Amino acid sequence: MEVHYELEGPEDAPVLVLSNSLGTTLEMWDDQAEVLRERFRLVRYDYRGHDGSPVPPGPYTIDDLGGDVLALLDRLGIDRFSFCGLSIGGMVGMWVASEVPGRVERLVLCCTSALLGPKETWTERAETAREHGVAVMEEMVLERWFTPRFRREHPEKVERVGRMLRETPAEGYAGCCEAIREMDLRGRLGRIKAPTLVIAAADDPSTPPEHGEAIRDAIPDARMIVVEDSAHLVNIEHPEEVTRAIMEHLTS
Template identity: 55%
Template sequence: MTPAPVALHHVDEGPRDAPVLVLSGSLGSTLEMWRPQVAPLSERFRVIRVDHRGHGGSPVPPGPYRIADMAADALALLDALGLERVAWCGLSMGGMVGMYLGSEAPERLTSLTLCCTSAHFPDSTVWKDRIAAVASGGTAPIAESIVSRWFTPEYAAEHPDVVAETAAMVADTPDEGYLACCQALEVWDHRERLGAVTVPTLVIAGAGDPSTPVTPHARTIVDGIPGARLEVLDAAHLATIERPDEATSLIAEHAGG
């Protein structure tokens, strides 16, 4: 039986009559990860930032979760807000939700921006190991190790406060929700459905991203989605934080604001 959608915690900002842009973040993040984008984007868009199920202020239903469950949560939110179509921008796990919506509910999207994400992880060992670690000790002990892969060494050295804030965000993620989302990523494989994505798609990748490197992850998505365009930034996994001006400009241009 398909689990019921949950009511996602979200923040809704910007002009009510502007085009709507949804921002959906990574595993272990909250909607605060989009802070660099809020001010510039909310001048041109009605910006809706969301917390995934199991994250931030959203409910933590029993796991395991699947990306389809998170997409159902997103659609339930759009319905609750009376929004027929939105531009979607997702980073990492948020990009996976966007890919699912792009193929299974394209009529609800005007455009799709996929940041530092993947249609499939060829080696699921990383997720098996992560699940075991969280099951035994929770998210807090592994937060610093995870975040060390999210920024380039140069950026991390120059912005230790940002790195510390991001690690705290991961550590504060509910253990049950984080683990259940890891179970979703462990089995995620959307490669066969990429050809069904019919909305204009921009893929943003980080040249120094060890979590979802350009090859094979970004290139698999670009090769699979008809007409998709690739932009590579000099950043690691959280390219929207490390290169905020470039990332924000690309997101805004593609979303049509």
């Protein structure tokens, strides 16, 4: 699967892969990319079923999504890299870092989980997307992605993310929901060798801090920070704090 990607930053710099959340595009990382591309060779990409990438019929698996990014890196001739992912992007990051531990230099896992039930919820979301489109879930999803204060004070940023969500192909969204439904990465976490930073958001209803704590406790020597006054898309609600944390972890 040849997914859509963007490559930016100095050609001789260390490589950093940025992996976004379900129902968004690589633009989700724009705030971070502006800073990180000065120090890193950035690889941003869209999952299968999202934006510029192909939309094969679902269901997908985390193995599929992880295999897509490894295939992309192989095509680009990239052997060693660091990885930063949010939500399903963090799930892909855990899979990749446990599948090819010798290739991952450092790992950042934002607002994510190694096991995210109940399964019925993901089945219902997939069915809704296929029957009615992704747009019907926009209000519900954005309420979970951003705190009420952020939605009031930054409607233009919320609308930008809402557009990404509305324009996500129904089959792609559904296929990724089914990947999350069947995912259980808990048995893989002990195989991760890369120094790992877990970033959680204090007011995240989708992946509360206890999900991050479980990941931190299972990955050898991982550490964790909690960003206050933020919901799920912590990198958009608090871009400077998250960018600084990522940069410090990758360069320490």
